[in-house]
Amino acid sequence: MLNTVQIKVRGYHLDIFQHVNNARYLEFLEEGRWAFFDDFGMGSDTALMDEGIAWAVVNININFRAEASFGDVLEVQTRYAKLGNRSITMKQTIINAETKDTVVEADVTYVCFSKALKAAIALPDDLRQKIELAIGVSE
Template sequence: MSHRFPVHVYYEDTDLAGIVYYANYLKYIERGRTEWVRGLGVDQTRLKEDEGIVFAVRRVEADYMAPARFDDELEVETNVAQVTGARIVLKQDVLRGGTVLFSAIVTLVALNETGQPARLPANIRRILH
C-alpha cells in the first residue's frame, strides 16, 4: 500500500546554506499524507462534517540522512506500518533518485469534536488493512 508524491524544492524551502530547512521535511510528508488519504478515497472534510472525526499527528520520529538542495526533485513515499482502533502508524521517506534523505515514523490518532481520542471509522480501518 505504498503511495508516492512528488515534491520540487523551491528557493523558499532552503536555508542560508542552500539546503532544505529541516522543518520543511515535515511539510513535505504532511503533503504526502494528505494525498495518500485522498488517494484512498477518504474525504477529510466530509469525515469531519459527517462523523466529527479528524486526524492529528501524535508523534513523529525523524531521521535526517542527507540534505536536499534547491531545485531537487524529491518524492515522498508513504507506507502503513500499523493500524489499531484509534491509531495509524506510517513510515514516510523523502527520496531523491531512490536515495532516502529523510525518514520518519508518524503516529496519527483520530480525535472527536472535543479533541478526545476516537475510534477510526470501520470503513477506514477496512481500507487500511
C-alpha cells in the same frame, strides 16, 4: 499500499546554508500524506468531519540522512506501517529521485480524534475496514 509524490526543491525551501531547512521536511511529509489520503479516497471525504471526527498527529519521528538542495527532485513515499485500535502509524521516506539517496525517514502516528469529546476514540468500524482493505490486512 505505497503512494509517491514528487516535490521539486525551490529557493524558498532553503535555509542560510543553502539546503532544505529541516522544518520544510515536515511540509514535504505532510504533502505526501495528503496525496496518500487522496489516492486512498479519504482526502476529500467530509463524512468524518461531518461526524466531528478528525485525524490528529500525535507523534512524528524524523531521521535526516542526506541533504537536499535547490533544484533537487524529491520523491515522498508514504505507506501504512501499523494499525492500532485508535491510531494509525505511517512510514514515510524521502528519496532524491536522481541519486536515489535516502534523504529523510519518518514515522508519523495519528489518532482518531473526537472533537466533541476532545479525546482519541476507537476507529469507526467502516473506517477500520476501509484501511484494512487498503493495507492488505487479512482475517
